[in-house]
Amino acid sequence: MRRRNPLLLLLSVASLGWIALTYHLLKSPDNEIAASYFRQGIQTKLDALEVGLRNQKNDARGLYAVVDGIRQTKQLNGSRAFREQRLRASKGRPVIPILLFACNRVTVKKPIEQLLNYRPNAENFPIIVSADCNHQLTLKTIKVYGDQVQLIQQPDQSDYKLPLKQKKFKGYYKIARHYGWALNKTFLDLNYNSVIIVEDDLEIAPDFFSYFESLLPILEADPSLYCVSAWNDNGKAGLIQTDNSSLLYRSDFFPGLGWMMTRDLWLELMTKWPKAFWDDWIREPEQRRNRACIRPEISRTKTFGKIGVSNGLFYEKHLKFIELSREPVDFLSKDLSYLLRDNYDVDFVKEVYGSPAVALTTVTNGKVNLPIWRPVRVTYTNISSFKHIAKLLSIMDDFKSGVPRTGYRGVVSCMHKGRRVYVAPPADWKGYDPKWS
Template sequence: MIRKRSSLILCGTFLFITWNAILVLLLWSRPPPSQPGELAGDQGEAVVQPTSDVVADVLRMVDTFEVELERQKKILLQILSQRSLWEPSNRNRPKVVSRPPVIPILVIACNRVTVRRCLDKLLEHRPSAELHPIIVSQDCGHAETAEVIRSYGSKVTHLKQPDLSDIAVRPEHKKFQGYYKISRHYHWALNQVFKTLSYSSVVVVEDDLEVAPDFFEYFRAMHPLLKSDPSLWCASAWNDNGRDGYVDPGKADLLYRTDFFPGLGWMLLSELWEELEPKWPASFWDDWMRQPEQRRNRACIRPEISRTLTFGRQGVSLGQFYDKYLKYIKLNSEFVPFTKLDLSYLKEETYRVNFEKEVYSAPVVTYEDVKQGQLKGLGPFRLQYSSKDSFKVMAKHLGIMEDLKSGVPRAGYRGVVSFISKGRRIYLAPPPGWTQYDPTWS
């Protein structure tokens, strides 16, 4: 805008000078007045009239033209000296304020009327309806659940998955029909968010999740990390080993990188959906996400203390892990101002170096010492495993989740699982020099 205004000023100045030059020539061509020496022109200036001596007239004309040009030059300099007054200064120019990102919450629902508990907590803790629209995508066509969702009126957007038909599956997968429908629903719902509604990010929760008071604050802080770090592909509110007694209650602000896709309240960007959507699986979408072909050595961010809690024992998984692990997950109650914290320690190179240094400088202890609570000192301590079986045995007896997906332990980073046991920080870790996961460890 300033450059355009300067061009207009210079153009106007040029036209002004040109017009005055033409005026001089026109005055020379005018017939002489009745009284020689009479003043002529609108400004009362004396104009020299032509005579019969052509050479003398030309010379006098040149002199007059030079005088006029000098006068116009002075006018031009005055105009340029005042230009700064015509243009707004940088100090007074309005600052360009970037708008905060809109991060919608996508609630995947089916036939649980208890979706009300999920929605009530989301609405209770939501800091802004404009920045966090809530979209409920419902499958199954369950009338009672639909009525609960409708009761929220304009507070939520209610989408209905149109295809409720059964899916043709192999005979041995007939009992897994529900997993096929869930995968189809996720595909449709994420397409609605990214392609129909054109959002650039989303946080996905299911209808059996309750969120913590700083759930929204956490994901607002995660958004710039995902945007700036290509080694990250998601952020999750969930710690698979986040049971009470297995996390440090004084470390509510502690975050980790993890190679395991946690789900259960997770954020992704539209760029990731563009990558995943063409090859989205027909079933078991979460385990598919944990395969190396999808993960591509990228990590997720996860908290020490979970920002979601599942209350849905009944579902297609028939309560798998719920009674033993999930219902004991500790939900964070302390509000952490994540958007005001320095989270640069989560950048890939910085995090890896610092994490490995802490893990492998910790003293090695035995399983018996950990199990019996006979550790000396405050910790942390390192407990080493060397095979899939040794990992599973120690994890099972220490009370953390023992299953692996494509060789990656739950909540693990570079093979290391961090947890609290009897008040001490334990790193269940592979030997030094770890390089990669073994997908056969499943």
């Protein structure tokens, strides 16, 4: 049996003694004040410890926020640097991809070859062909062009279950789904800042690229614009000024059929993108938000798609007669700042309402007693009078959300027998009525 260590025994006795003395002092009535001070001292230290821990927690949160902010800023800067690097191409010009929508037309070959033939270079204008419908002959046609185009394929080929009365509109649902997917791909995955949208039944004008590139700075600079279109809905022979290929307008009507939009607009629209009829939806006041598009006097696109989801609607009566500009214009050498709203509106109102008001019959009979170069104005006051005027002038008479085709501030401009005619509301026009349709 081992002997206990005398030193350890002495320390144990001393410790027990100290505990007993402390307890006695705290419990003794004579030392209540000392006990109070002792308890207060412990509580004060506990409070101080709690405050210290809380401060350390707050400091840790602040430090985490700083670190997280640095991390996010680094990611953002990396993203920006990546975008800026992609957007820098030859000679400092912007990169504007062409997004060509294809489905089941092997004639997609025609727009692809025109795009390849007319584009100034591949660096500034990459071509993305977005294929839907899983149509093998169309896919084979696209793949012939190899790395001259980037092929992407809409993966969702599921069918839509629609009520019997809506089954005829199934194609419009699939088109909207395809558009939504491809625009997400272009702006969010491929990280472009703008895009020119065409379809597999459009041919393009020789100055197609110059037109859009020159107008991108205007679109980006003017928040009252939301698109640039290559299409004039009233662009038939006899309705356009053929001797002025460079003439451009602002329009409250979304034309489509070859158009350019920005990433910012897509970020605005993507969360509420419709299930069908996307083009009419984008014309609604909630989306348009009093913004306009730029359009040409002579179209820079022409459709050859007689057969499609609309079953040839409008094609035989209207679309096939739209003139395509054949005379190239170097838009990049022109000052287009007149299209900015602050510049445009003053001159536009002066031009329209400074033109002599004449009777419609005077125009149609060719009896305007003015030089042929002087424009005239024909006034409409309601939807019926507009449709009557439109019919006699051979312009489109329909409205979308209250806006007539090509209209700006309610005014539709066209040529008739070689004279410029403004079909205009009264000068005190109060704005569009969405009930006009």
